[in-house]
Structure formats: structure tokens, C-alpha cells
Amino acid sequence: MPSRRKQQAKDTATVIDFAQRGAVHTADDHSTAVTIGLNAAIVAVSDEVPQVTVVRRPGERSSGDADAPDDSDGLPFGPFEPAQHRTLELGLRTWVDEQTGLTLGYTEQLYTFGDRGRHAADGDHSPQVVSIGYLALTDETDLASGTDTVWQPWYQYFPWEDWRSGEPDLIRSVIHPLLKKWSKEAPDRAGQRQRWDRACQCFGFETSRWDEEKVLERYELLYEAGLVFEAQRDRPHLHADKIDMVRPPLGAPMIHDHRRILATAMGRLRGKLKYRPVVFELMPAAFTLLELQRTVEAISGVRIHKQNFRRLLEKGGLVESTGEVSTKTGGRPAALFRFRREVLRERPAPGVKLPSRGPRIKSP
Amino acid sequence: MPSRRKQQAKDTATVIDFAQRGAVHTADDHSTAVTIGLNAAIVAVSDEVPQVTVVRRPGERSSGDADAPDDSDGLPFGPFEPAQHRTLELGLRTWVDEQTGLTLGYTEQLYTFGDRGRHAADGDHSPQVVSIGYLALTDETDLASGTDTVWQPWYQYFPWEDWRSGEPDLIRSVIHPLLKKWSKEAPDRAGQRQRWDRACQCFGFETSRWDEEKVLERYELLYEAGLVFEAQRDRPHLHADKIDMVRPPLGAPMIHDHRRILATAMGRLRGKLKYRPVVFELMPAAFTLLELQRTVEAISGVRIHKQNFRRLLEKGGLVESTGEVSTKTGGRPAALFRFRREVLRERPAPGVKLPSRGPRIKSP
DNA sequence: ACTATATATACTCAATATGAGCATAAGGAG
DNA sequence: CTCCTTATGCTCATATTGAGTATATATAGT
Secondary structure, three states, X not given: OHHHHHHHHXXXXXXXXXXXXXXXXXXXXXXXXXXXXXXXXXXXXXXXXXXXXXXXXXXXXXXXXXXXXXXXXXXXXXXXXXXXXXXXXXXXXXXHXXXXXXXXXXXXXXXXXXXXXXXXXXXXXXXXXXXXXEXXXXXXXXXXXXXXXXXXXXXXXXXXXXXEOEOOHHHHHHHHHHHHHHHHOOOOHHHHHHHHHHHHXXXXXXXXXXXXXXXHHHHHHHHHOOOOHHHHHHOOOXXXXXXXXXXXXXXXXXXXXXXXXXXXXXXHHHHHOOOOOOHHHHOOOOEXXXXXXXXXXXXXXXXXXXXHHHHHHXXXXXXXXXXXXXXXXXXXXXXXXXXXXXXXXXXXXXXOOOOOOOOOOOOO | OHXXXXXXXXXXXXXXXXXXXXXXXXXXXXXXXXXXXXXXXXXXEEOOEEEEEEEOOHHHOOOXXXXXXXXXXXXXXEEOOOOOOOOHHHHHHHHHHHHHOOOOXXXXXXXXXXXXXXXXXXXXXXXXXXXXXXXXXXXXXXXXXXXXXXXXXHHHOOHHHOOEOEOOHHHHHHHHHHHHHHXXXXXXXXXXXXXXXXXXXXXXXXXXXXXOOOHHHHHHHHHHOOOOHHHHHHOHHHHHHHOOOOOOOXXXXXXXXXXXXXXXXHHHHHHHOOOOOOHHHHOOOOEEHHHHHHHHHHHHOOOOOHHHHHHHHHHHOOEEEEEEEEOOOOOXXXXXXXXXXXXXXXXXXXOOOOOOOOOOOOOO
């Protein structure tokens, strides 16, 4: 025990020394040098379809179809160059502009991932990449030509996340049985129960309800269960017995941990909708209330009650009429609205609340 | 315009090349090498006082008093060593144990900060440190001896955040007038209004209400207004005219951006309380309901309604009686409760809800 | 012009959640 | 045994929420 104390004191001294040097390592101190990758999930919604920018790499496509998603696709990303960019977010904005031609409006840092083995498929010992994920919203849908960046519907990567027409068939027919099987493969009784409990909570089986915000939890579960392509790619030895599975198993894959970052982005955006007026970043200047509702539904993946949605908008003072109407809607013309930017000064948490967790609206 | 397009395509190609190399730079590629610092705000609550572990550096103290907070104090932190730690969180846990003797239970990543100038006081060009902040909770209050780590009350660093006995005098007497002054110093009319609106929203002036979660927003505002020590330390040229101000101006300072990380931790914890049962990480195995309430109040900094608090606990099934009672309370003996871990499997968001944003309870 | 069929918008109603308070119970100190 | 203190049970008005009905106003087709 005395030796342990001594050890502690020594290690502490090391760290304090690190601190006193101003937290700065000299350039030739390789031991802690790490490359930082900035990753952006850039989201737009067009025609009730949430889209995300994806960089395609034509050289190494596994499918012949140039439009089909491919496991060499990924989010736009690039390195953080401290010498040129004062802050992380400025670095991100700069090269997103260069790469896609988009000028980012709303951006938000999501999470910093540093797992080894999520990036490098072959467990090498090359310098680690720590990736910082960002969410960015835009209402532009034009990408600079001459790039390999394209918009892709985000539900292509997460087909189980779109509940707008009720529970996706995929869940009952594929996910439910495979997760049941995975639960039974746990070594002991407690582990089996734990796995199944988790599956229920994630996907709303049995007594649990679907929670549209748990996008990341669901993806991580599928990853651990070896049901997404990336799991088999990263840890082929663990999933050797599942080699017969259809490829891509569930949803379209992405390089590295990009699908995980996209999952984080989706979950965060779905949550943020409810207490911040972020939807309007995805809308044109003027819109009908139904268009706004459809955008919210597209992102959250669930249907919401029309009249109550309007009531909340009114009470929150989130929108104001422009006086004009749109006749493109089919039936009675809809009044056009604009976002009332003033609410940002007035109310503390002006979101577009979704139904909390009660039963959901049936699809139309 | 054509040249712009060409430029874009070229830059894109560069990034794609980066991507195709597997997002891995060779060891001698110094341009993007960055040191990653892992920072932990480790929180415990004892006797209704939220405490945070602070590392003191005796060598360079500005005050003679060894117990007084000092601008050479900071959160425990250390470098991320990719070679030794598989994930960021494992790295954090390892050296927090070594440094403080604490074994972290609940931990949560907060945010990744990368601002130059927040770390390096003298705007040097040494390699950048990107710091990843973590929040960790514990119910142990023993620190390993032989270290320079001590517990400090967190309201020492944020005296304006404790509203348990009503609005702190500091706000009306110091913060309000100084922010008013700062608002008037804006170059134009719109800027003045913008500054004051922000101050009102942050501190609940005029029509706004106090929102206990906006800890970071408030600290950032005070930083920008030059009212905290760190602002004057980092950018002395901007605050030359305020040289006469008392030092430390508002709250105790910390090294680097550690007070910002602590602010992030406080805000996140205050928010998390409401929808996750994290308080119990700070409680002993058995506790009375008032002890639990006092802990919630200590963290959130506001008083809550006793009977309603109990009603929520019951309805949520968060606790169960142990059958025993505690007579240490003064009046009628209080039943002892324990946390019902099962709720984690049952309910989706079992938090300890605080009053949302209505008027608050008067202090007792 | 009339009808069917869209959607838009206004209003109602029950169930539940929330904020605030009163009333009673059960210990200890004097 | 009286007072003080905290615990715990219960009530009540109000706000919020989920869900539905009723009416308005356009277009398309006959």
C-alpha cells in the first residue's frame, strides 16, 4: 500500500509538470501527437426527405451503379490545421466551403470519437485519428459542381428510423428476430436478459415505446450485435459465423465511423427541434404551416397532430403571417408564414414540441 | 467564377486524398499534429455543498494563503496517449485514478474546446492543445493523500449561480451594473441593445427569468465583457482600461479554460438531472428524501417544492423504502430510501424534474 | 353551376401534469 | 405535556396535452 501511494504521487507529479509547461508539448514530442479529423453531417430537407451530404470515392466502388450508396461513401471531412484556423468550428467552415461550396449557417459540435478499431479496420498502430463530429443545417440544396459530394436521403443509412408510415416492416421482419437471436447468444442468463432489455428499450419492443431520439443507441446496439456492415468490417473475427449475412445487412454503410456520427447528428437534431427553433434553418423564408410540419416530421421520423402543432406555434409566437397565401397545396389556400426571429430574445426555450411519449398519431 | 470552380475541385481532391489514406497521417506529418488534453470536472456533494476536485500548484501561488483559491488552480487533466489507451474515456479514467485515487463511476463527455488564445496567454505559436472536457460524478469524498488535489466548493468559482437563498447580492450590486456599462460601450445602437438583451436572457433581468442551466452562457458573457480574470489574462490588450478592477473580479479563477469546462459541466449536470437519474450517483446507498432534495437543490442552485418533489419521485418509481428510518433529522424521523435501479429498464426518461420555468419557491 | 374532394383553420373536451398550499403525524428539547 | 421541527398525506386551481369535431375555401371534374 505504501508503494501504491508513492506511485500515485509520482504520476501526479508528471501530470503537474505537463500542466505547468502550459499544456504544450514541443513539436518533436510524438508520444501524444494525434491527428484531429473534423467531420460534418450537413443536413437539408427537400420534399419531405432529409438529405445529408456524402462524399463519394469513385475509385474504389464495390458496386457498378454510380448512384447506389457504397461502403466507400462517407461524410465530408478533413483535418484540423491549428496553424491556419483559430477555432475548430472555423476550420470546419472553411473546408466545408471549399469542398462543397456550401456556406454553413447553424452548426453544432456533437461528440468527439477516439476509438481505435473504429477507424482502422486492420488494427494497425498508425497514429490515432480523433474525430470531432459536427451537425450543420442549411436550406441551400445546390452543391458546387466538380465535386464528388452528393445529397443522399438519410433514411437510406437508417431505414428503421422512418416511422412516418407506421413501424417499418424491416423492424418486425428483420431486426426483431435478429436481436432476439443475438440476445440468446449471450453467455449467461443475466446477460441474455440484459441484451433483450436493451433491445426492447432501443426499438420499443414489448412494453417500451419508440423514442425517436435514440438514434445513436440503436445504431450502437446493431453494431454490437454485428448487424451492420461496419461491425463486420471492423471486427471480422467476431462475426465470422455471420459471414452468410446479406451485405449490406442493415442500411447503407459508410467509411470509418461516419455512420455513427450521422446517428449522433440525427438524434441530436431530433432532440433539439423540441426546445430550439432550429427547423427554420431548413426552411425557405416563407412557408405554409403544413410545409413546416412536414419538415419536422421528416426529421423526427414520426407523424404529429396537425391542430396541436399549430396551437403550439401560435402560443409560442414562433411564426407570423406574411399576409400572402399559397395555392400550390391542393385544397384551400394556405397562409404563408415566416419565422419570428424576435422569439430568440423573448422566450427561453422556443422549440417545436413533438408529442412527448404518449401514443402517436396514425399515419394519414 | 470559372476559376473559383476549379479551385473548389482542386481543394476537394486534396481532401479526398486525405480520406483515401484512411484518415491517417504518417508520424512525420507535423502539420496537423495536435496534443489532446483530457480534462475532468469531478463532482461530489457533501453537506449540501457541491464540490469539485482541483489540482493546486504550490510553486506559483499568487496568494500566501494555502487554502485560498488561486489562479494557478485547475481541473485535473492530462494528455491522451493513443498508444496506451484504447478510447478517450479509458485514458481519462486511468490517469484520474492515478492522480486522485478516485475510481470514476458515471462519466460523460462534455465538449471539445480548441480555441487558441484561451490556453496560451501570450498568443504563441506552439502546437495547439485541444481539450476534451468530461463530467464525472462520485460519492467518494476521500482523495488519495500525497497529491495536490483538493475538493473545492464549486460556487466559489461561480458565486452568481447559487440562488438557494434567493438572488445573490452579487448580481444586483456588481454584475447588473457592470453588464449595463458593458452594453453601453458597444459601438452602435443595435449592438448596445443586443448586448443588453443577451445580459437579460443570461441573468434573468427585466422580463426574463433565471434559468439555472445557462451556466456556460453566463460565464461566456462575463468573459466577453472582461469581467472574469481569465478574460483579462488571455487578452490584456482588450481590457487595458479595466486594469483598476479588483482581482479576482468575479469568482475564483482557474488556469487555461478550466473554468469554462467547469461551467459546461455544471450546466450539463443541471440539465441532466431533469431527465436522467444521475443524482443517485452522488448519494449514499440509503438516504432520506430531504437529503436527496437538498442534493438536487445544491446542484441546481434553486429551491424546489418539497411535496411536489416527493410526488414526482413516487410517480416515477425512482426510489423505494428500505424500511428503516433516520432520526438524525431533528423532527419526525424520516424513512430511508434507496434508488430503484429497475427504473432504468422501465421508464425512458426517469429524471428528477425541477420546476420548469415558472416562479420559484421562496427560500425556507 | 354543381359536386366531390382536397386542404386550411377554428373550436371543444377530457385527461393529465404542475404549482402551491393546508392538515396531520411523530419525533426531541425544555 | 407543550412547543418546535421535520415528515408525510391530501386538496385544489390552473396549465398543458392528446385527440377529435366542425366549418371554410380552394381545385378538378361533370
